[in-house]
Structures are given as structure tokens and as C-alpha cells.
Amino acid sequence: MYIIDQIEQIYDRSLTGTPDEVTAAYLLANLRSVPSTSLSEMSREIGVSKGYLSGFFSRMTSEGTFASFQNALEQELGYSMPDSSQLIVSANRLEGHFKNKYQQNVKEIREMTQRIQNCESVYLIGKSAYRGMFTHFFRVLWASSKYGRYFYGDFLNAHPEELEYITDKDLVLILSVNNSTEDFRLKTAPTNDILGKLLEKECQIWFFGADRSQNSVINVIDPGEESGSFEELMITQRLASRMTEEYLNLRFREAVHKT
Secondary structure, three states: OOHHHHHHHHHHHOOOOOHHHHHHHHHHHOOOOHHHOOHHHHHHHHOOOHHHHHHHHHOOOOOOOHHHHHHHHHHHHOOOOOOHHHHHHHHHOOHHHOOOOOHHHHHHHHHHHHHHHHOOEEEEEEOHHHHHHHHHHHHHHHHOOOEEEEEEHHHHHHOHHHHHHOOOOOEEEEEEEOOOOOOOOOOOOOOHHHHHHHHHHOOEEEEEEOOOOOOOOEEEEOOOOOOOHHHHHHHHHHHHHHHHHHHHHHHHHHHHHHO
């Protein structure tokens, strides 16, 4: 399991205000600076003891030391990005198994990618089964020093206070595939209460799924006709691959333009 995934799990499972929750929140918000931050400095900034932090980091790696944690995190953040073309190749291997070729949504994905580049933080909300599909995408975000977080729908329903971190400068993508924004279900997507809180934040909201709400505040990427669970996973995989490819290409174009 990746170091950052471990930190997110600790954060998700910890009670609000506990040392584990506060420490994990600090790490997630400061991923790129942690490898060069001393244990004493981190202890002072978080407000917990060095002894507690030593115990916390001992869970992260097989060596069980703060230094090994820093090295592992630095390697993870410096992970070489995949060839963008290979992402779509892998996503297309099973393309013949579902009807939704998904080509009609390239424009929307490109627009969303541009907004991701311009926002401060990116939040994805969806089923736990989808999290692994966006591993490459989050690596691209981390490499560009942009904060990204994945929320499971059921976790967010149980902890709506997590929404307090979201601002009007952030982007939220809700992954629902075939659920309408009028028909949320626990463990598949946030409830209407969660959507209402997001709308109050005035953040950018993108909804990946069939939408019949006619809500002009929400940008919709409609994957097409309703499909079974297998096709749903394949469609989501294709979305994850296209988002990653588009963001990699955008970063490349901007780097070339600067030179």
C-alpha cells in the first residue's frame, strides 16, 4: 500500500480532533515539504509530542523509522509519471465489452482539466471501488504540488464536517455514473444534504453520471445509457485515464510554452 494511501486511511478512520486525525491532516496538507521537515519542527507545528510522532511513523514502513517514512514518501512523490498514451491504451483493452465509447465527452473532460489546473484543490467523491482507478491522477496532482483528496460517499455522509475544508476556489467531482443528482444513495454517492452543503460553498462541481436535475450550477459529464456494474467500472476507468492523460498533456503544453 502506498504511503499516502495509509495516511488517508488513518485520517478517514480517526475521530475528529484526535492526535491521529490532526497528524494525518497535517501530512496530507504538506505532502511535499514533509520529507525535508525535522521531527522537532513537525511536532511543534502539529502540537503533538515527538514520542507520539515516532510511534505514528513506525506504522508506515517496515523499518519503522521517521527517516524511512520520509524516504518512502519522497520516492512516492517523485514517482515517474506514466506515458499518457499508455493510460488510454490500457483503458481501451476492454472497450469492446461496453457500448459507451465515451468519445463524445472529450470536450467536457478538457474543460474540467483546465479548471483543475486553475483551482486550488481537487476533491473526488465516489465509491470506494473507484479510488484505485485514480492513483495515477493523484500522482500527477502531487507532482504539480496541487492538493487532491478522495472521499468515499459513505464516509462523507458520516462526517459532513469534512466539507468545511472546501472553499470556493476548489473543484469537486462527484462520481456516480448512473445515479441522478436527485437520486443519491448511501455508499454510492453523497446524499442531497451533502450536495446542498457543496452548493453553499460555491465551489466548482462536476457530476459524472446521468443528471436530470437541470441544476445550472453543476457541470455534467453524462456517460450515456444506464449499464451494469462491470460496464460502470470500465466507464469510470476510462474517465480516470482520460483525466490523467489530459492533465499530463496540459502540464506538458504549459512547460513548453514557458520555455
